[in-house]
Amino acid sequence: MAITNFIPEVWAAQLLAILDKNLVYAGSPCVNRDYEGEIAAYGDTVHIASISDVSIVDYTKDTDLTVETLTDADRTLLIDQAKAFAFEIDDIDLRQARSGGALMSEAARRAAFGLRDKADQFVHAKMIGGAGSALGVVDATTASNVYDTLIVPAKVELDEVNVPTEGRWLVIDPATHGKLLLDSRFVKVNESGTSEGLRNGIVGSAGGFTIMLSNNASQRNRTAITATTTSGNKTITAAAGTFSQADVGLSIAGTGVGASSNKVASVNADGSSIEVTTNSSASATVADVALSGGGRAAVAGSALGTSYAEQIAKVEAFRPEKRFADALKGLHLYGSKVVRPEALVVASVKVA
Template identity: 40%
Template sequence: MAVTNFVPDLWTAKILVALRKKAVAGGLVNRDYEGEIKRQGDSVKITSINDVTIGTYTAHTDITFEDIDDATRSLVIDQQKYFAFELDDIERAQSVNGGAVMNQALDNATYQLRDVSDAFLLAAMNTAIQGTSNDLGTVAIHTTKQNLYDAFVDLSVTLDEDNVPEEGRWSVVSPSLHGRLLKLDSFIQAGDSASPLARLNGFIGEIAGLSLFKSNNLPAVTDAAATGGLAIAGHGIATTFAEQITSVEAVRLEKRFADGLKGLHVYGAKVVRPTALAVAEFDATP
C-alpha cells in the first residue's frame, strides 16, 4: 500500500505551529535571526555595539572622537533531533482508521520535539546566569511564606538594576513551587480573564511585576539544599532562538510491508543579554 496523500509542506507547517503554540520557554525568547537559519550547522554572527562614552564639553576645547567598538557572537544551530516511526500494513488493516493512527503518532512526535527543545532552552538560560551577580543564591522558604514573595521581588529588582524593560517580564517555576505560590495573598492567579492560548502556554498568574509560567522542564538545582527547585526570571530580549523542520518524509519501507514517517528538527539558542535574566533557588526543607 503506497503513500499517495502525503503533502510535505502541509505536514511540515503543522509541526512548526504545534511546537511554537505549546512551548513555554519558546514563547519567552526572541526569534530575530530565525529567518537567516537554513539548515543544521548554520550559524548567524550577531554584532552588537558597545556603549558610547559621554564626555563633558568645555568651551574652546577640542572634543575627543572614539572608535565604534563592536562585539560579535554566534548563534549556532547545533541541536538535531529526529523522529521516525512505521505502521505495518497488517496493523493498518486491523485498525479502525489507519490514517488516524499515523496522525496520532505524528501529534505525539510533535509534542516530544517540543518538550526536548523546551528543556534545552530553559537549561541554556540557567547555565548563562549561574554564578553571576544575577544569581540570587538559595532562599529559605520553609520558615515563612513571606520569603517566597520577597524572592520574586528581589528577582524583579535585579532586572530593574540592569535596565531591563518592565513590560514583558516573566518568570518560570515548577508545579511544586506554583503550589506554594497559590497560598500567597500577593499572588494574582490567571483566572478566567487569561486567554485560552495563554493558559495553554503555561501562564498561571502574576507576582511582583512578573508574568508567571509553570513548567516541568526546569533544570536541576545546583545547590543540594534547594529542595524547592528554582525560578528563572527574565525578558524576551535575553535569549534568541532559531529552529527549522528541515525534512519530513513519508517512505515505503523497502524490506517491510509498512509505511514510515520521519522528520528532522534542528535548532539553537544563544543568551545574548545575560543581564536580562535572573535566577533564585529555594530551600523548602522543614
C-alpha cells in the same frame, strides 16, 4: 491509507504549530528569535554583532568634541542541536484502527512533544548556566515566601540593570506554583477571562512577571561529582558544564571537600568550577561531591537575555521498501545562546 495523504509541507507546519504552542523556555516570551534567519543545515552559525556603549560627555561652547571610535564584537549562536524521529505504522494496523489518519496524527503529535521537550531542556540549561545574577537558595516552603523571596528580589535585580519592565517572565516548577496559588497577590490566568495562555504554559502574573509553568525546572540537588580543588582550596573544579548559576547557595559536601558548612558562593562562566565560602580543610583531590539544600531552578528574565533559532528542516512521508506500512520521519535543528546575561536571574527554590 495512501501515501499521498502525507504532504511533507503540511506535516512540517503542523509540527511547528505544536512546538510553538508548547515551548516554554524556548518559546515566547522567554527568548528572542532575532537572529534566526535561514537555517539550512546542522552546524550553521548565526553571527550576533554588538556595539560598544557611546560615551556621554560634558559639552563646552566653542570647543571641539572628541570623536569616539566605537568597537564592535561578534558572538556566534551555533545551530549545534540535531534531533530526529522516524516511525512507521503497518498497513494492517492502519486498516484495523478506527481511524488510520487519527493514529498517524497522534504519533506525529507525540513526536512533536518529544522534540519540544528536548529543545526546552536545552534552552533551560543554557539559561541557568549563563544567567548574570543568582539569588541563591530561596526558601519557598510557605506561600508568602515565594512572592517575598523570589518574585520581588528577581524584580529588583532586573530593575537595577535597566532590563525593560515590558515582557518580563518567570518560569517555575509545579510545586512552587502550588505555593504561589495560596498567595492572594498572585493573579491566576483563569480570572483574566481567557485560557489562551495555558496553552503556552502561562499560569498567571505577579510582580510584573508573566508566570509560566514547566516540569523542566529540574531538581538541582546532585551527587557523585568527581572534582579537584585549586586556588588555595577555595575553588572546586569539575568538567565544564557540571555546575550552573542555579547552584549558588547550595550546600556542598563529599570525600575530601572539608567543612560540612561549605556553600557554593559563585559559579564560573562555563560551569566548570565553583567558589565555596568555607573550604580551608579541602584536599587536593575530591570525589563523590554532593550538592544539596536547594530544589527547583526558577528563572526570571526578559527575551533580551537569550536567543533561540530553530527549524524543522525536513518532514518526509515514505513507504519502507521492505514493509507494507506508512512511515514518517522528521529532523529538528536548533541552537541557543545567552546574549545578555544581565537580563536573566536564577534561583534554586526549596519547596519542602
